[in-house]
Amino acid sequence: MAESEKKEEIASEVLTEETLDNIQHVNNPVLDVPAIEKKYLGKPTSYVKSNNAFIFSDGKASVEVKVFADEIIRVRLAPQSSFLDDFSYALKKDLDLHPTSFSLEETDDAYLVKTAVVVCRIQKADFLVVFENVEGKVFNADHKPLHWEENVDFGGYYVYCTKKATADEAFFGLGDKSSNLNLRGRRFSNWNSDTYGFGFNQDPLYKTIPFYIGVTGGDAYGIFFDNTFKTFFDFAAEKNDRTSYWSEGGEMQYYYIHGPQMMDVVKRYHDLTGTHYMPPLWAIGYHQCRWSYYPEANVRDVADQFRKRQIPCDAIYLDIDYMDGYRCFTWNKRYFPDPKKMIADLAANGFKTVVMIDPGIKVDEDYWVFKEGKENRYFCRRGDDYFMEGYVWPGRCQFPDYTNPKVREWWGTLYRGLVEDGVAGVWNDMNEPAVFGRGTFPGDVRHYYEGFRGSHRKAHNIYGMQMVRSTYDGLKKLQRNKRPFTITRAAYAGTQRYSSVWTGDNIATWEHLRIGILQLQRLSVSGLSFCGTDIGGFTGEPDGELYTRWMQFGVFSPFMRVHSAGDTRDREPWSFGPEWEAICKKFIELRYKLLPYIYTAFWRQHKYCEPILRPIALLEQEKASNLQREEEFAFGHNILVSPVLNPGQQSKIVYLPEGDWYYYFDHTIYHGGQELQIDTPLDKMPIFVRAGSVIPEYPVMQYTGEKHIDALRLNIYFGEGRQDSDLYIDHGDTFAYEQSVYNEKHFIVEGKKDCLTVMQNQEGLYNERFDTYKIYFIGLPFNVNKIDVDGVSISVLRDEDNMPYFSVEKEFRKLTIA
Ligand code: MIG
Numbered sequence: 001m002a003e004s005e006k007k008e009e010i011a012s013e014v015l016t017e018e019t020l021d022n023i024q025h026v027n028n029p030v031l032d033v034p035a036i037e038k039k040y041l042g043k044p045t046s047y048v049k050s051n052n053a054f055i056f057s058d059g060k061a062s063v064e065v066k067v068f069a070d071e072i073i074r075v076r077l078a079p080q081s082s083f084l085d086d087f088s089y090a091l092k093k094d095l096d097l098h099p100t101s102f103s104l105e106e107t108d109d110a111y112l113v114k115t116a117v118v119v120c121r122i123q124k125a126d127f128l129v130v131f132e133n134v135e136g137k138v139f140n141a142d143h144k145p146l147h148w149e150e151n152v153d154f155g156g157y158y159v160y161c162t163k164k165a166t167a168d169e170a171f172f173g174l175g176d177k178s179s180n181l182n183l184r185g186r187r188f189s190n191w192n193s194d195t196y197g198f199g200f201n202q203d204p205l206y207k208t209i210p211f212y213i214g215v216t217g218g219d220a221y222g223i224f225f226d227n228t229f230k231t232f233f234d235f236a237a238e239k240n241d242r243t244s245y246w247s248e249g250g251e252m253q254y255y256y257i258h259g260p261q262m263m264d265v266v267k268r269y270h271d272l273t274g275t276h277y278m279p280p281l282w283a284i285g286y287h288q289c290r291w292s293y294y295p296e297a298n299v300r301d302v303a304d305q306f307r308k309r310q311i312p313c314d315a316i317y318l319d320i321d322y323m324d325g326y327r328c329f330t331w332n333k334r335y336f337p338d339p340k341k342m343i344a345d346l347a348a349n350g351f352k353t354v355v356m357i358d359p360g361i362k363v364d365e366d367y368w369v370f371k372e373g374k375e376n377r378y379f380c381r382r383g384d385d386y387f388m389e390g391y392v393w394p395g396r397c398q399f400p401d402y403t404n405p406k407v408r409e410w411w412g413t414l415y416r417g418l419v420e421d422g423v424a425g426v427w428n429d430m431n432e433p434a435v436f437g438r439g440t441f442p443g444d445v446r447h448y449y450e451g452f453r454g455s456h457r458k459a460h461n462i463y464g465m466q467m468v469r470s471t472y473d474g475l476k477k478l479q480r481n482k483r484p485f486t487i488t489r490a491a492y493a494g495t496q497r498y499s500s501v502w503t504g505d506n507i508a509t510w511e512h513l514r515i516g517i518l519q520l521q522r523l524s525v526s527g528l529s530f531c532g533t534d535i536g537g538f539t540g541e542p543d544g545e546l547y548t549r550w551m552q553f554g555v556f557s558p559f560m561r562v563h564s565a566g567d568t569r570d571r572e573p574w575s576f577g578p579e580w581e582a583i584c585k586k587f588i589e590l591r592y593k594l595l596p597y598i599y600t601a602f603w604r605q606h607k608y609c610e611p612i613l614r615p616i617a618l619l620e621q622e623k624a625s626n627l628q629r630e631e632e633f634a635f636g637h638n639i640l641v642s643p644v645l646n647p648g649q650q651s652k653i654v655y656l657p658e659g660d661w662y663y664y665f666d667h668t669i670y671h672g673g674q675e676l677q678i679d680t681p682l683d684k685m686p687i688f689v690r691a692g693s694v695i696p697e698y699p700v701m702q703y704t705g706e707k708h709i710d711a712l713r714l715n716i717y718f719g720e721g722r723q724d725s726d727l728y729i730d731h732g733d734t735f736a737y738e739q740s741v742y743n744e745k746h747f748i749v750e751g752k753k754d755c756l757t758v759m760q761n762q763e764g765l766y767n768e769r770f771d772t773y774k775i776y777f778i779g780l781p782f783n784v785n786k787i788d789v790d791g792v793s794i795s796v797l798r799d800e801d802n803m804p805y806f807s808v809e810k811e812f813r814k815l816t817i818a
Contacts (some may be wrong), residue, residue, distance in 0.1 A: 008590035032596035041127040041145035069097040070117040076739045077146045084251045085452050089462045090226050090493040131256050131410035139221040143242045160253035162244040165236040169216040170627040175209030175526045178515045179420040182631045187234040192490040194434035196505040207491040208461040209526040213265050214757045218622040220259035228461045260780050262618045266525050269682050270609035273494040276530045281704045281732035283485040284315030286588045289563035292319035295335035296342050303351050311585045312592045314330035314703045327362050329414050343422035350703030352424035359431050360397035378407045383444030390435035402466035404448035412474020419478040425485030426471050431464030432490040464490025474499040500530035500559050508537025513550050514645045523634050525614035529605045532559030538564045545575030551584045552685045555591045555642040556635040558612045583683045589700045601636030603728035618656050638693035642686040652680045660691035692723025694747040711774045718779040720751045727767045742766045754782045755818035775806045
């Protein structure tokens with residue numbers, strides 16, 4: 001044996017022995033290497049103050065309690081007293097939160113971090129954290145001290161928080177989960193997943209919104225666990241008296257958000273994570289989608305059919321087949337020889353064109369997007385520096401690292417060609433990210449993570465969000481500050497700042513229609529108000545009745561789009577025969593009549609953080625029975641609906657909140673605060689308007705902006721007492737509203753037995769293009785003798801249907817009718 005070989009043999013032997021030694025040392029108590037097990041906080045023994053925060057220590061671990069606002073307090077845990085970088089993709093950039101005042105008080109048994117509204121009590125005996133209001137009512141309390149477990153494979157810790165759950169406590173939120181509205185008794189995980197044909201209670205789904213609302217004793221609070229790793233929530237499922245949440249990495253970091261109203265919790269969650277910008281008006285019209293409309297003749301034919309049949313429609317979608325071999329940012333020239341011309345013709349006919357863009361970029365040296373991405377090192381790499389490669393529609397693909405601002409910037413510019421072709425909106429799909437075969441990226445893939453670095457374990461749940469963020473930013477620049485329209489399938493908390501969402505690949509079944517109404521209500525209270533389902537169901541075949549009932553629900557979905565898989569039969573509103581077509585047409589027309597009302601609801605969402613869909617629990621949380629209601633919900637402030645969810649259903653029981661409500665179709669008045677049996681013939685659904693409200697209405701148009709409106713119709717529903725309504729109008733397509741170029745009107749309606757007054761005031765700099773209101777009164781309990789507008793009496797007019805109305809200058813301040 002050569003000398004050198006001998007040495008090597010010895011070396012390897014020695015190495016083996018040493019390694020064995022080391023292993024023994026792990027279990028040698030003298031060397032103080034801790035065993036791997038769950039560790040709990042001990043007793044807090046000291047604290048320091050820094051800015052708005054207090055850091056408590058048990059001698060080893062630290063807990064930071066930071067006051068963000070009177071009602072928002074954040075708790076963070078550092079097992080070895082060093083906190084992780086304080087960076088979050090969820091929070092909006094210009095957080096504008098300040099407590100009015102706060103202080104720390106020490107008593108014999110606790111430290112009390114106090115704001116004007118909340119007391120956060122840190123108990124000296126056990127480090128339990130308890131949130132109370134200033135009167136001492138407990139809203140939320142730890143069941144165990146914060147705990148963690150070292151993660152030897154990946155570093156860091158599994159981090160846990162266990163809260164008490166009271167016997168009556170109900171839980172809401174968590175994004176797109178397909179479970180009952182009240183989450184109690186279930187466990188969930190958050191790991192964005194491509195879940196084609198998902199089922200009731202299937203989990204995880206496409207989105208990660210680690211925010212929930214608890215309601216106990218009639219009071220509400222929220223918890224936002226801002227952790228992007230795979231997170232888990234257990235709502236009194238494993239043990240009836242506790243709710244816990246934990247993660248496979250990152251930091252135990254959560255925001256306690258005080259209520260006591262659920263509406264306030266939801267609004268404050270938006271204060272942290274932002275709202276959706278005002279969508280272009282056309283984006284809230286009716287949209288027609290299909291996997292896929294091609295070739296060009298097919299697209300044109302579908303569009304023509306809409307106009308011929310006089311069914312309103314604002315947008316038509318091109319799914320992946322418009323691309324050349326599924327290469328993003330290219331056209332299949334065989335199917336679409338002159339896209340620019342086609343899109344221009346569609347636009348002339350009132351149609352916007354929306355196209356699909358996926359994250360997977362085909363590995364193809366002759367493809368400019370791939371080449372640019374490769375040259376600039378924009379694609380994700382594995383732990384050992386190989387490229388992250390996986391198969392998706394185009395075949396073998398690489399994937400941009402959207403957590404790098406440079407990559408996002410680049411990706412944004414790639415839309416230039418499509419925008420020049422006239423494309424009006426972009427649909428981002430497969431961004432969980434989805435990869436054929438293993439489902440998604442392996443955990444070792446590396447991400448830039450805004451310079452904070454992370455593996456895919458940390459970046460997975462925000463990948464889709466950063467993709468659509470980059471799409472949004474890019475479109476905004478390319479379209480010269482016109483409002484972009486984007487839609488994404490995957491999302492993390494805060495995605496509403498960049499995009500609308502849809503619920504992914506649902507199924508054409510009645511059960512899925514029901515799941516859809518649960519998901520949209522849940523998304524809406526989770527910050528993602530601009531949401532919709534694939535109307536009719538993506539996969540499977542609906543019959544005319546299911547399709548039509550789903551269309552009815554679609555009118556009251558913030559995002560209204562029919563979509564279906566490629567292997568299904570036609571899904572246009574006329575595809576099921578004239579009987580169903582007539583009903584669908586009527587309901588799509590209703591959507592267009594309600595557009596000014598819906599647009600106002602979007603404004604209330606954008607400016608005042610009010611969710612668009614509001615579950616009954618959010619409207620009347622004090623009644624325990626309301627916490628279980630799922631089928632009826634408010635759509636904006638003044639309309640309440642209860643979609644029909646069963647075949648052959650002749651009537652349904654509908655709960656109406658307190659107050660008086662008008663049945664939309666015949667103006668019958670119902671007293672709320674009770675359940676009522678409502679007839680549900682196929683051409684109707686339970687739609688109710690709150691007494692005292694002002695509902696603006698557009699004439700039916702085939703697409704938004706088709707007709708000039710010279711007199712805006714207002715339907716004023718009589719109600720006793722006072723009721724407020726709003727109307728928001730702006731240019732419809734630019735960000736000028738950020739400079740106050742809008743008109744926000746407030747109506748205060750006060751009804752008495754023999755008279756009704758309507759006061760109007762307004763703010764903003766926009767001058768609407770109509771001059772008068774055409775006012776219709778509904779449900780007046782008295783005969784009209786006199787109508788007075790700012791001191792001048794006016795007379796009744798009759799419209800083409802012989803209905804009485806009043807023509808009133810748009811600037812009126814006070815209108816009295818007696
Ligand atoms: O692997 O682009 O959820 O809406 O039509 C399927 C084709 C990819 C999934 C989306 C669906 C879309 C389809 N996509």
